[in-house]
Amino acid sequence: MLHRLSHLLGIETLSSEQIAFILDQSKPFQEFQRHPLKKLATLRGKTVAVAFFEPSTRTRISFTTAASRLGADTMALQAESSSLKKGESLIDTVRTLEAMRPDGIVIRHSSSGAPEFVAERLEIPVLNAGDGTHEHPTQALLDALTIRDRKGKLEGLNVTILGDILHSRVARSNINLLSKMGARVTLCGPAMWLPRDLAFLAPNLRLTHRIEEALEGAEVVMVLRVQTERIHEPSLAPDEYIAGYQLTPARLQLARPGALVLHPGPIVRGLEIDSAVADGPQSGVLEQVTNGLAVRMALLYHLIGGASADAPHPAKDRTNASD
Amino acid sequence: MTPAMRVVEKRQLLSAEEIGRTLQRLAHEIVERTGGAKDLALIGVRRRGVPLANRLARQIRGFAQVAVPVGTLDITLYRDDLSTVGPQPVVQSTDIDFVVDNRDLVIVDDVLYTGRTIRAAMNGLFDLGRPKRIRLCVLIDRGHRELPVEASFIGQTVQTSDTEIVEVRLEEIDGEERAVLVDRVP
16 A cells, blocks of 8 residues: 555556555546645645756646645755756755755656655655656656546556657656556667667567557557657657657557557657647547646645654544444 | 553444434425425535435435435545544545535535534535535434534434444445444453
């Protein structure tokens, strides 16, 4: 159960039961997004530090809004990772934040493993909002929630992940989650972004460099953003990528009828995906954004709220046994 | 640490038959004191208020030929003891598929005790809109209020001590039907 979880560092360390629990707990918060009055007092008096050492708009806004809708306050830290030396200066920065007594910290960092490093040194819950090329657990959870809503299940589904798998933390978290939940995952991309050893990320992964092969029978197609900022080696020319891997209406025809198309955003229109697909009826892109709020509210509620496990019980039990 | 407690049943408060008769009476009272059932809607508080609200609606449909909408409310996010109860309680869904604005709402729950659940329920309802009126219907009022909350429709009032627990067991949830008074003994 999530009750035993003190941080959210990645999908890799979660059990399938914990994943299912988080998805189930996101349902009431999905419905909450439709309320006319979107403000709870559930986490009133709690403060969430939102520390982004790497640029981000949607994830940061999503976490901040999720905290605010639960009634918590946020303190934001926006720093350029280049101005901070890894290791000591990272820990100095978060220790400064900790001294302001937040009840939890959401962290994004360009170094893989930074959230874990922080979690080992602070007493408060740490939520990973994306670390290097390692994991982006809340993205995988909101993707799974969107898939489950549209397809009714995760188990046995054919899911194709398309693009720069090598540099993508979104892909890594999704591969972990989908494999744990029993989906059949196909990875597809140009050879330099899909080295053979990625097959060892999870059991039963299928790898292919041919998009036609990857799309055949797919019930979900996850398109990754081409991350120019994370690519250091000579990259593929955009027109080559478009010719080989852009998800176009014609290519989507190769997938199962009604296949769901997901994209973590921000979309580079006309590069990895054609606008007709991104805005088409099979696209779940905007649902992903709304579901992101629900997942993050559920996580903040369970991780930040509540008394710590070893705190004494100040109030006697007044709940009726029939409650 | 609290010493290990044993729970013993002291007496039965309501039999299955008595629960049935009580709900019938409550359904009639609700319709009578609402002046018809035009804007009426019932809100069952999770968990045991939900089957009770559904049964009341069925009764009302039976004798007044009015389909009264029933909603389900989960009060978890509105509890006032969340920072004291240890791990966060699991959140359930709230299913109210009608507009609460200008509705004549009756909150339905099994036991009225401190009044804190009902305070939370009212907060939850106000987040959905502005009802015309909110009243409360409970199967058992056991006293010991900590907030100025009273029920408009009461099945049975029971004198209890602070250590006692009123347990309402319903067919839909518990597979049996009766209300009992139990006590915690060290």
